[in-house]
Structure formats: C-alpha cells, structure tokens
C-alpha cells in the first residue's frame with residue numbers, strides 16, 4: 001500500500017494566540033472530518049502535524065486519517081522557520097518510505113506550511129538544503145496568513161507560495177475548504193492515474209492568491225504588541241495582546257496621527273509555553289505609556305495583569321500592596337496612581 005503523506009507545518013507563535021490558533025485548530029479538525037468521508041483519502045492519505053514557534057516539534061506522527069486524533073495546539077515565543085524546515089526534512093527522512101528497485105515507496109509527500117510572521121531565526125541554510133535535496137521529491141505549499149508574514153521567504157522556498165490576506169471567519173473557512181479539496185484531488189490522482197505531480201484545487205483568487213511578483217515582498221510591521229506575564233497566585237504564564245490604534249488628532253494649529261495600542265485580549269497559556277519558546281529575550285521595546293487598558297489576570301481573576309517588578313517581569317496584582325514576584329521570587333511593593341507616570345520600557349515578544 002503506497003501512502004500519500006501530508007504534513008501540516010503550523011506556526012504557533014504568540015501572534016497566533018486567541019482567534020487564529022482557534023481557527024487553525026477547527027480548520028484541521030474540519031479537514032480530517034471531510035477526508036474521512038472520502039474513499040480515496042481514507043485509503044491513501046496519512047497525516048502528520050508539526051508545530052513551530054521558537055522550537056519545532058512533531059505533535060502528530062504520520063498516521064492514517066481514520067486514526068487521527070486532533071492535537072492540542074501549543075503556543076510559544078519566536079518564529080523559528082529555519083528550525084521548522086530542518087525538523088520537517090528530518091521527519092521526511094524518518095517516515096516517508098523511499099522507492100527502491102524492489103519496492104514502490106510512498107507517494108510524493110505534500111506539505112502545507114502556514115505562518116503569520118517573520119522568521120526569528122536564520123532560514124537561508126534551511127532553504128538551500130530544502131531546494132537542493134527535497135524540493136523535487138515533495139510538494140511544498142506555503143501559505144502566509146495576513147500581511148505581516150514574510151512572503152519573500154515563502155516565495156524563495158516554493159513556487160506554491162500564497163497569501164491569505166484576510167483571515168476573517170468566512171475567508172478562513174474557504175481557505176480550509178481549498179486545502180481539503182487539494183488533498184482530495186491529490187489522493188484521487190494518485191489512486192486513479194498513479195501520478196503524484198502537484199494537483200492542487202482551483203484557487204478562489206478573492207480569498208487566496210498566489211504570490212507572483214517579487215516586488216513589495218517586505219512584510220508590514222505588526223500592528224500589535226504581545227507581552228508575557230506570570231500569574232502571582234498560580235505562577236502560570238499569560239499573554240497580553242495590544243492592537244495598534246491610530247487616531248487623527250486635530251488642533252487649531254496642527255493635525256497629527258497619534259498612535260497607541262489598545263488592549264484586545266489576555267490569554268492564559270500553560271507552562272509549556274516556555275518549552276516552545278526560543279528563550280532569547282525580546283529586543284523590541286515598547287513604551288508602556290503607549291499601551292492603553294489593563295486586562296485582568298486570566299488565571300486567577302486579579303484585577304490587573306499588568307504590574308511590573310524591578311526584575312522586568314510582568315505579574316498580576318489585585319491592588320496596591322506587597323506581592324511576591326513569580327519571576328524573581330522577591331517581594332515587591334506596588335502603589336497605584338503615582339504622579340507623573342511616564343511609562344516604562346518593557347520587553348516585547350516577537351512572535
């Protein structure tokens with residue numbers, strides 16, 4: 001039995017926290033549900049899931065669709081695309097059966113790589129290795145989610161580099177349907193015609209577009225800031241997300257754009273967040289006076305998830321008083337409403 005291996009390589013960096021990771025989760029479930037009802041896919045398709053943030057790991061080993069059990073998506077800091085590609089190449093070597101003189105191996109694997117960010121590691125050696133040793137024996141489809149992804153890097157990797165500019169529910173569902181149809185048509189073509197050349201479904205250009213020209217490939221700067229805190233009571237980490245909000249300020253004598261960031265959510269994550277992060281402390285800085293709104297702690301309900309210790313760690317507090325910092329274990333005293341609060345610099349995650 002020749003298998004058709006399908007690898008999903010999914011970006012689970014901080015910027016995916018909240019809605020995006022939920023959509024990815026539901027999308028993967030929907031793909032598998034549909035494939036289970038397709039006779040060709042049931043017979044030939046084997047699925048593996050690799051997640052990557054600061055680290056890349058296999059979260060589902062290559063398995064037939066009938067036995068696939070949906071994984072829990074992790075979240076981590078960093079976007080190690082280079083690391084993810086090396087991990088993928090090692091997985092292909094380990095799991096995909098090669099054709100030899102005596103036996104027919106697996107069909108050419110298809111990889112769906114989905115990312116919404118810019119690599120935080122070096123990707124050039126991974127890309128060269130991929131192009132030299134793997135590009136002709138695997139089909140790689142790379143999809144950029146939204147305009148902050150580095151589509152230039154994806155374009156270097158594969159001719160099937162695409163962008164899903166709008167990640168609203170409706171567009172995301174169409175995108176997932178396209179992935180599903182592509183897997184189905186690939187499995188039909190290996191079953192019916194015994195060819196494993198790329199056979200992707202027709203693209204709805206209004207939703208997903210192939211990246212053609214190489215101009216304008218620079219990713220936009222993200223319009224959000226993500227900060228990592230730890231709950232003082234449970235010690236568990238959480239992510240605070242702030243989104244850019246630019247307003248025209250009109251005055252009698254001048255007009256200007258005032259940029260600040262409004263809180264848009266605060267998400268609990270598990271201790272494994274640190275295992276999926278690359279550990280390098282963020283280089284980007286943001287001044288807290290630009291951040292508006294203080295969320296509550298998503299773990300313990302403390303009123304403010306945004307108190308900062310002298311050590312630089314962010315923690316939750318329920319009001320003024322003494323707290324033990326979950327980062328450095330020292331006692332810190334907080335007093336609110338201090339005059340002349342000019343803000344302070346905090347490290348900002350790079351997801």
Ligand SMILES: [Zn+2]
Pocket residue numbers: 230231232233234297298299300301302316
């Ligand atoms: Zn808390």
Ligand SMILES: [Zn+2]
Pocket residue numbers: 309310311312313325326327328329330
């Ligand atoms: Zn501290």
